[in-house]
Amino acid sequence: MSVQPTCASCGSALEPAERGRPRVYCSRACQAKGYRARRAEAPAGVPEDEGGGRHLTVERIVRAGIVVADAEGLDALSMRRVATELGTGTMSLYRHVASKDDLVTLMVEAAMADVPLPDSPARDWRHGLERAAYRDWELYHRHPWILSRVMVTTRAYFSPALAADSESAFASFDGLDLEPADAFRYMFMFASYVQGVALILVSDAEAERQSRAATRQGAKAPDDAQSPLYEPGAYPRLARAMRAGADPWDLDALFASGLAGVLDGIAADLARRRADT
Amino acid sequence: MSVQPTCASCGSALEPAERGRPRVYCSRACQAKGYRARRAEAPAGVPEDEGGGRHLTVERIVRAGIVVADAEGLDALSMRRVATELGTGTMSLYRHVASKDDLVTLMVEAAMADVPLPDSPARDWRHGLERAAYRDWELYHRHPWILSRVMVTTRAYFSPALAADSESAFASFDGLDLEPADAFRYMFMFASYVQGVALILVSDAEAERQSRAATRQGAKAPDDAQSPLYEPGAYPRLARAMRAGADPWDLDALFASGLAGVLDGIAADLARRRADT
DNA sequence: GTCGGGTGCGTACGCCGTACGCATTGACGG
DNA sequence: CCGTCAATGCGTACGGCGTACGCACCCGAC
Numbered sequence: 001m002s003v004q005p006t007c008a009s010c011g012s013a014l015e016p017a018e019r020g021r022p023r024v025y026c027s028r029a030c031q032a033k034g035y036r037a038r039r040a041e042a043p044a045g046v047p048e049d050e051g052g053g054r055h056l057t058v059e060r061i062v063r064a065g066i067v068v069a070d071a072e073g074l075d076a077l078s079m080r081r082v083a084t085e086l087g088t089g090t091m092s093l094y095r096h097v098a099s100k101d102d103l104v105t106l107m108v109e110a111a112m113a114d115v116p117l118p119d120s121p122a123r124d125w126r127h128g129l130e131r132a133a134y135r136d137w138e139l140y141h142r143h144p145w146i147l148s149r150v151m152v153t154t155r156a157y158f159s160p161a162l163a164a165d166s167e168s169a170f171a172s173f174d175g176l177d178l179e180p181a182d183a184f185r186y187m188f189m190f191a192s193y194v195q196g197v198a199l200i201l202v203s204d205a206e207a208e209r210q211s212r213a214a215t216r217q218g219a220k221a222p223d224d225a226q227s228p229l230y231e232p233g234a235y236p237r238l239a240r241a242m243r244a245g246a247d248p249w250d251l252d253a254l255f256a257s258g259l260a261g262v263l264d265g266i267a268a269d270l271a272r273r274r275a276d277t
Numbered sequence: 278m279s280v281q282p283t284c285a286s287c288g289s290a291l292e293p294a295e296r297g298r299p300r301v302y303c304s305r306a307c308q309a310k311g312y313r314a315r316r317a318e319a320p321a322g323v324p325e326d327e328g329g330g331r332h333l334t335v336e337r338i339v340r341a342g343i344v345v346a347d348a349e350g351l352d353a354l355s356m357r358r359v360a361t362e363l364g365t366g367t368m369s370l371y372r373h374v375a376s377k378d379d380l381v382t383l384m385v386e387a388a389m390a391d392v393p394l395p396d397s398p399a400r401d402w403r404h405g406l407e408r409a410a411y412r413d414w415e416l417y418h419r420h421p422w423i424l425s426r427v428m429v430t431t432r433a434y435f436s437p438a439l440a441a442d443s444e445s446a447f448a449s450f451d452g453l454d455l456e457p458a459d460a461f462r463y464m465f466m467f468a469s470y471v472q473g474v475a476l477i478l479v480s481d482a483e484a485e486r487q488s489r490a491a492t493r494q495g496a497k498a499p500d501d502a503q504s505p506l507y508e509p510g511a512y513p514r515l516a517r518a519m520r521a522g523a524d525p526w527d528l529d530a531l532f533a534s535g536l537a538g539v540l541d542g543i544a545a546d547l548a549r550r551r552a553d554t
Numbered sequence: 555g556t557c558g559g560g561t562g563c564g565t566a567c568g569c570c571g572t573a574c575g576c577a578t579t580g581a582c583g584g
Numbered sequence: 585c586c587g588t589c590a591a592t593g594c595g596t597a598c599g600g601c602g603t604a605c606g607c608a609c610c611c612g613a614c
Contacts, residue, residue, distance in 0.1 A: 027604095028603085028604080028605090055561095056561080056562080078600080078601065078602080079601085079602065079603080080600085080601075080602090083563095088562075088563080089562060089563035089564070090563080090564095090602090090603090091562075091563055091564075091565095091603075091604090091605095092561080092562045092563055094603070094604095095560085095561060095562070095563095096561095099602080099603080100601095100602065100603090150476055150477060150480045152473070152476075152477055153515065153519075154477055154480075154481075154523065154526075155504065155519070155523055155526055156480060156481065156484055157484075158504050158505050160511075163505070163511070163512045163515055164511075164512070166512070166515045167511070167512040167513075167514055167515045170514035170515055170518060171514060173514075174514075179521070180517040180518045180520065180521035180522065181518075181521040181522045183514075183517075183518045183521075183522070184518040184519065184521055184522025184523060185522060185531065185534045185535065185538075186538070187518065188522070188531050188534075188535055189470065189534070189535030189538045189539065191473070192470055192473035192474045192476075192477065192535055193466065193469055193470045193473055193539070194473070195473040195476055195477075196429070196468070196469035196470055196471070196472040196473025196474070196475075196476070197469045197473075198473075199427055199429075199469075199472055199473070199476065200427060200429055200431055200469065200472075203427045203431075203433060204431075204433065207433055207434075227432065227435050228435050228440070229430065229432065229435055229440065234437075234440070234441075234444070235440045235441070235443070235444040236444075237444055237447035237448060237450075237451075237460075238430065238440055238443045238444045238447055240457040240460075241447060241457045241458075241460045241461040241464065242430075242432070242461065243457065244456065244457035244458040244460075244461060245457065245458045245460070245461025245462060245465070246431065246432055246461060249431075249432050254462065254465050257462045257465075257466070258462065258465055258466035258469055260542075261462075261463070261466045261539070261542035261543060261545075261546060262466065262470070262538070262539060262542055263542070264541070264542040264545040264546060265537075265538035265539055265540070265541040265542030265543075265545070266538060266542075267545070268538075268541040268542070268544070268545055269538055269541060304573095305572085305573080305574090332592095333592080333593075355569085355570065355571080356570085356571065356572080357569085357570080357571090360594095365593075365594080366593060366594035366595070367571090367572090367594080367595095368572075368573090368574095368593080368594055368595075368596095369592080369593050369594055371572070371573095372591085372592060372593070372594095373592095376571080376572080377570095377571065377572090
């Protein structure tokens with residue numbers, strides 16, 4: 001009896017008719033994933049081609065992608081662009097990376113290693129969550145494009161870097177004897193807030209880039225204070241609030257103040273639960 | 278002395294050499310904006326072509342765009358697609374809409390009218406903000422793609438629908454004698470949280486659509502409980518929390534619980550400020 | 555030597571947004 | 585009734601995108 005050959009990466013059946021080319025993988029996508037898996041389990045024999053040599057590797061591709069995305073935004077990231085940056089052909093990238101989506105996922109994973117996780121236990125839960133928030137904030141500052149992947153741990157998909165981030169934040173509650181469900185709810189609120197402000201940060205960064213590009217072309221920057229947002233009229237409350245709170249636009253300060261509020265909310269819930277028992 | 282002719286929409290100088298074609302507008306983009314402006318100021322003479330007739334209008338284009346985006350996501354929205362939906366040529370759209378970006382902006386503006394603003398004053402600030410939060414939440418449910426524009430009022434750009442939303446939410450604070458700067462900070466925290474959860478909602482909707490498409494192609498849905506997120510191991514705290522809080526995934530409940538926490542945070546700050554004076 | 559898997563990449567396809575300019579229409583002054 | 589001209593529709597084309605496909609080469613194993 002002949003064994004039905006299966007794809008070495010995804011396990012799906014390989015049609016005998018498919019033989020001749022992939023032979024082990026059912027598609028280029030699986031091929032790339034297979035290469036990565038095999039390379040990862042290789043027991044660190046040769047140091048992987050010193051000095052960033054000519055050889056194409058996932059690492060070099062991901063690093064090049066991060067450079068482009070940091071400098072010019074995720075919109076400017078294209079496979080052709082990354083290939084040009086590396087001096088290779090576009091399709092060569094697909095030997096190491098399954099798709100553009102895969103590349104971005106790998107980039108996010110890699111970029112999150114740029115800001116280290118705290119290595120000491122937090123003084124208390126509030127200190128722990130503040131540390132975690134500022135770690136994420138720093139990440140968004142450095143690599144705004146990571147928000148293209150949702151940065152709150154949900155059941156949706158598994159990311160080691162994101163899970164490590166969450167785990168570290170959850171450790172803030174360690175001495176508290178919290179119900180796991182409560183811990184989850186606190187975390188959800190906390191992470192949602194951080195992610196929500198990050199969206200503003202990202203769009204600020206994007207607007208900044210665009211206005212810089214426009215200014216280079218000789219256009220004049222529009223005056224903020226001219227905006228109808230600052231004119232009393234149809235929106236008097238909004239205008240007053242904007243004048244008072246947004247006039248020197250300081251997103252870092254707003255982030256800090258909102259964070260304090262969110263943590264106050266958690267504190268209130270903690271106190272209430274403690275009183276109930 | 279001959280007057281330098283200027284673009285009727287953006288006011289920039291019109292090169293005489295440019296004469297012959299646009300004659301009034303410096304570009305097709307300005308042309309589209311000009312048409313819209315003129316049509317808007319037309320004093321409602323003829324009822325604008327009853328019965329959704331053959332005539333192409335901004336309204337019909339925007340409506341078609343919303344239908345496509347609702348059903349298949351913003352990724353599926355292309356100018357060609359909208360044109361096909363309307364049975365016209367692709368480039369015809371550009372007579373009424375300056376660009377795809379312009380179209381999306383108009384779509385967001387129009388979609389936000391789908392859920393009415395509250396028309397009665399709120400009982401108290403907490404009730405007011407809850408109403409505002411659920412209004413936005415409903416909007417994100419119906420039209421997840423509106424999050425492609427940042428939905429927190431910042432100095433970045435002016436949107437009438439968004440400003441009206443903010444103004445209405447600010448009205449929650451009306452009887453409170455709040456410093457405008459404090460009101461702004463509360464609003465910022467509140468809106469950031471809502472927007473942050475919306476990002477999860479949106480990615481859920483996207484994942485849902487993709488998995489439905491994959492299932493139609495015969496793939497099996499992956500089992501949530503298999504995810505490393507639920508396995509104790511490298512992430513014990515995360516796994517416990519996920520099992521307890523995310524196992525029947527109920528985003529609406531999580532939204533409500535986090536919202537309560539955020540409002541508690543505002544209440545704490547209000548109480549503190551009141552005690553200080 | 556030769557063979558076969560690992561690797562790079564050129565070509566091509568079908569999308570996209572949109573610049574450009576011609577064709578048609580319809581209102582209006584003569 | 586006709587000439588005119590702005591408003592409008594749209595066909596063609598360009599440069600970009602992601603990526604499927606298959607050929608060419610390299611290099612270690614035998």
